[in-house]
Amino acid sequence: MEQPNMKYINALSNGDLGFKNKIINIIKLELPDEILLYNKNIADKNYKKAAENVHKLKHKISILGLEKSCVLATEFENNLKDGNPQLEHRFNTILQTLAEYLKTL
């Protein structure tokens, strides 16, 4: 499975350590709440809301270099809009990988 990385953030920061810390801290701050909300909507079978949550999470997934996971997230988002949560397990694995990686930063 692909691993999260700092390639995009490093390129964007262009040596600006202030920006790099800022963006990492924002992601660290926002991600747990976004995951909680997503889990709640999935548990409630509120798939339209869950699709919105996945949409938001997708940007963070892409920023942290998970390109293939981002494609899966898009598919999952579209499925959820149609009321289909089939890719839930695979998407949850991505979230877990992301959360673990953020702990190392």
Added chain:
Amino acid sequence: MNCIIIDDETTARVVINQLCSNIAMLNVVEEFPNAIKAIKYLNQNNAVDLIFLDIHMPEFTGFDFIQTLKNPPKIILTTSDTNFAIEAFEYDCIVDYLVKPITQARFEKAIQKIKNTPITKQQTESTTDKTETTSEKELYINIDRRLIKIDIASIYLIEAKGDYINVKTEHKNYTVHSTLKKIEEKLPETLFLKVHRSYIINIKKIIDIEDNSVLIKKDVVPVSRSNRPELMKRLNLL
């Protein structure tokens, strides 16, 4: 070039701000987490040359926002969706469509397009929605298998929310599984007007009107350019 950023996601706003900071000609003057706040700002500040606009925002999309602008500045869409590209280019003010995550190289290309694009103000035809009038004074709505009577005159705002509409009255708000089109047909056209694809207002309840929004009670409601002429026509203007 003065820019504003509209995106409901903090991470995205920070990224776009950083991308702008690497280009000397761009000056980010303000950031907004939603389009309504941006509308209020633009009503008081004309000096915005460029808007970085997210499409996918809850309740009020980027396209809804563009509809409210009378003379839109240049707009660059920033989105994680690739599905809206065709719709995007129906608007003359949209210069480019950036898919997140946005790289510096792609961003610079978009700014280059801005430099090469002359300012064009959008022309749209004025359209008036057809409505059926009713002489009824009450409206019955179905909530949890109960038919609840509402005094039509007490309704001040109806808002579309996905498959539901939110009917706001002087006393209470009701969420009903219906569409704006259906309720519009039940309301007297002397009193109600669709000012935006997601909003019908009671024109008697207007407190004030700014360029592209109206204040009704505590709600700021956007007014589409195409609906504005009809609104102005219906007011008793001095």
